[in-house]
Each structure stands twice: as structure tokens, then as C-alpha cells.
Amino acid sequence: MAHIQPEGQTNFFGKDSLMPFIGMVEDVNDPKAAQRVKVRCIGVHPEKRNGENGVKTEDLPWARVGMPTTFAQQARIGGKHGLLPGSYVFGYFLDGEDCQDPLI
Secondary structure, rough: OOOOOOOOOOOOOOOOOEEEEEEEEEEOOOOOOOOOOOEEOOOOOOOOOOOOOOOOOHHHEEOOOOOOOOOOOOOOOOOOOOOOOOOOOEEEEOOOOHHHEEOO
């Protein structure tokens, strides 16, 4: 039987630089209706939303929400995540230290 593990690839899930975070949901109104949310991640995004070192909510990246296998999450079929602004979540940046591709 052939060995299927991709060797030497750094973009293979779990072999790259996954970066965990805890954050607070700030926006659940996904314009694509794809069940994504905007999360302000502790230690990654400043608490301030305005000013010189602030990051506005609209400038945060959209986070995909992992759901149970009982929810299709395909072609807008399935359940809603139920998250509200102010909810705390745990997740990973799938792109590591670039911090632009969050999954919660």
C-alpha cells in the first residue's frame, strides 16, 4: 500500500504554522450569507477600534465557522451557527502568522 502523507509540504493541515486564538465575535451580518463572522482576536487585534493603532470591525477578516456534520453548510443549506456579537470563541488562523484566514 502506498504511503499518502505529503512529505515536505508546509501547507498540509497540521504541519504548517496553525496559530490558535481566543476572540470575541463583533459582527454576524455576513454579506455573502455564508455563516461567517468577524472576530476580534485577543493579542492579535488591538482592543481599540478607532485611532492611530485601532482596527475597525469592518477591517477584521471574516472567520469561517466549523459546524457539526449534521449541518451541510453547502449552498446555504443547513443550520445557523447561533453566534451573537459579544460571544467568545476559540479558533485557529489557518494561514499562521499572517492572521487573515480564521476558522472558529
